[in-house]
Amino acid sequence: MPFALMCQSDNTSLRLYGSLNAQNYVSGRFNPSQSPLFSSVADSGIETGGKTQFLRIETIAALVKMNAAFKKDNPGLSILVISSTRNFYDQRSIWEAKWNGSRPVDGININKLNLSPYEKGLKILKYSSMPGTSRHHWGTDFDINSLENSYFSKGKGLVLYKWMTENASDFGFYQPYTAGRNAGYEEEKWHWSYLPLSKYFYQDWMKFYKSNNRFIIENESYSGAEELYSLAPVYVSSINPECI
Numbered sequence: 001m002p003f004a005l006m007c008q009s010d011n012t013s014l015r016l017y018g019s020l021n022a023q024n025y026v027s028g029r030f031n032p033s034q035s036p037l038f039s040s041v042a043d044s045g046i047e048t049g050g051k052t053q054f055l056r057i058e059t060i061a062a063l064v065k066m067n068a069a070f071k072k073d074n075p076g077l078s079i080l081v082i083s084s085t086r087n088f089y090d091q092r093s094i095w096e097a098k099w100n101g102s103r104p105v106d107g108i109n110i111n112k113l114n115l116s117p118y119e120k121g122l123k124i125l126k127y128s129s130m131p132g133t134s135r136h137h138w139g140t141d142f143d144i145n146s147l148e149n150s151y152f153s154k155g156k157g158l159v160l161y162k163w164m165t166e167n168a169s170d171f172g173f174y175q176p177y178t179a180g181r182n183a184g185y186e187e188e189k190w191h192w193s194y195l196p197l198s199k200y201f202y203q204d205w206m207k208f209y210k211s212n213n214r215f216i217i218e219n220e221s222y223s224g225a226e227e228l229y230s231l232a233p234v235y236v237s238s239i240n241p242e243c244i
């Protein structure tokens with residue numbers, strides 16, 4: 001490989017992953033609070049509802065600019081970040097709680113439905129990712145204001161969503177889970193992604209999966225993983241085509 005190209009690729013990798021292993025990074029096996037690539041969202045002045053949350057420094061810088069522009073256009077309103085980076089272990093807690101019935105799925109204990117492990121997984125996958133497959137692992141994706149699509153169809157929520165669909169891309173932000181896709185997660189009007197970084201993490205996740213389709217489960221697993229892990233690339237790739 002020519003030296004110039006080698007340097008370019010090394011620099012890109014350094015910029016994306018720092019000292020972290022790329023496979024571990026895209027599957028969420030690291031602690032964002034310990035990484036110099038990440039920073040606290042609340043420290044930037046963005047509202048988080050009091051929750052300690054972390055995002056990539058680049059994501060936060062763009063989010064601060066976007067929030068300022070939104071507030072200028074809509075005095076009295078602001079973007080509230082309610083969930084940010086969740087690593088493999090955070091995602092596994094959510095997954096296992098839904099799997100064992102301690103956290104409701106569509107308002108009920110999923111184990112009351114007597115489903116097969118595969119069917120049970122499909123229900124959870126309407127909105128929750130399998131550990132190792134979430135865009136929330138990447139430090140580029142976050143949820144704003146409400147985890148209900150209905151919130152964004154009237155009042156302040158509609159003002160925010162309309163503004164986001166018209167302006168967020170100017171700051172690098174896109175909605176991966178739009179309406180009208182024919183596979184993957186349901187529509188999520190609250191979930192936004194900082195594409196200048198997430199497009200690389202997406203490409204690398206798909207590349208690692210192609211070279212070893214067990215990379216997301218081979219060292220650490222979770223309930224239903226064997227029945228469901230082969231669906232992972234469908235959920236990862238069934239996104240708004242603007243995000244690919």
Ligand SMILES: [Zn+2]
Nearest residue numbers: 136142143191
């Ligand atoms: Zn989300």
